[in-house]
Amino acid sequence: MPKQVDHDERRAVIAEATWRLIAERGIDAATMREISAAIGMANGALKYYYPSKNAIVRTAFTHVFEATNARIRARLGDATGLAGLRIFCREVMPIEGVTRLEARIVLPFWQRALGDAELGAVYVEAMAIWRAQIREFLRTGRAEGSVTTDADDDVLVEQLLAMLNGVQTLALLDAEAVTADLQRRMIDAFLHGLG
Known part of the structure; x- marks a missing residue:
């Protein structure tokens, strides 16, 4: 009798191995052969789940986005x-070990998304989710009285997303300048300005 395979579980195992491999060794190390070796699966079987490099990158980004959320x-x-x-903000910023590793997935994803409409759409969808979450925090903050700025919420949302996306690049490429402490102070200063 053939062995029953839980395809969702197998996809989760592949996603975990893929994002770890990219985070630790870079996007170029995430070959079908290396991913297969990391999880003990035949290379051909992996292609059933992820037929292309972009499918692998999408999986890694989606995994990181869902883990962050x-x-x-x-x-x-x-x-x-x-x-x-x-x-x-503190869960998105590359402040700790796991969030720094996750940022190492985001950067190569952005590069590929620039030239691939499908990956670009994944990014747009992810940011739409975060925009809605940020707007809700601002709405409740205004209702509670902790957000009193006259600035338009749409502007505040984009400012915050720009800072969160930008700090991922800055903190990875110049970790000595953009320390975890500085990232925390950046967020605190921004949020203080809303009150």
């Missing part, structure tokens, strides 16, 4: 407004 949800608890927004 899961951490945000877990750490938010009852936090709303500026307190919730601070938690959100």
Whole structure:
């Protein structure tokens, strides 16, 4: 009798191995052969799940995005407004080991998304989710009275996304200048300016 394969579980194992491989050794190391070796799967079997390099990159980015969102949800608890927004930002910024590794996935994904409409659409969809979350934090912050700035929420959302996306590049390429402490102070200064 043929062995039953849980394809969702196998995809999750492949995604985990792929993002780790890219984060630790770079996008060029994430070949079908290396991913297959990392999980003990035949190269041909891997192609069933991910037929191209872009499919691998998309999987790694999606895995990181979903893991970030899961951490945000877990750490938010009852936090709303500026307190919730601070938690959100700190889970996105490359401050700690895992978030620094995740940023190493984001950078090569951006490069590929520039030339690939399908990957570009994945990024646009991800940022739409984060825009909605940030807007909700701002809305509740205004209702609670912790957000009092006259600045338009659409502008604030884009400023914050620009800072969060930009700090991933800065912190990875110049870690001595853009330390975890500086990243925390950047966010705190931005959020302080909203009150």
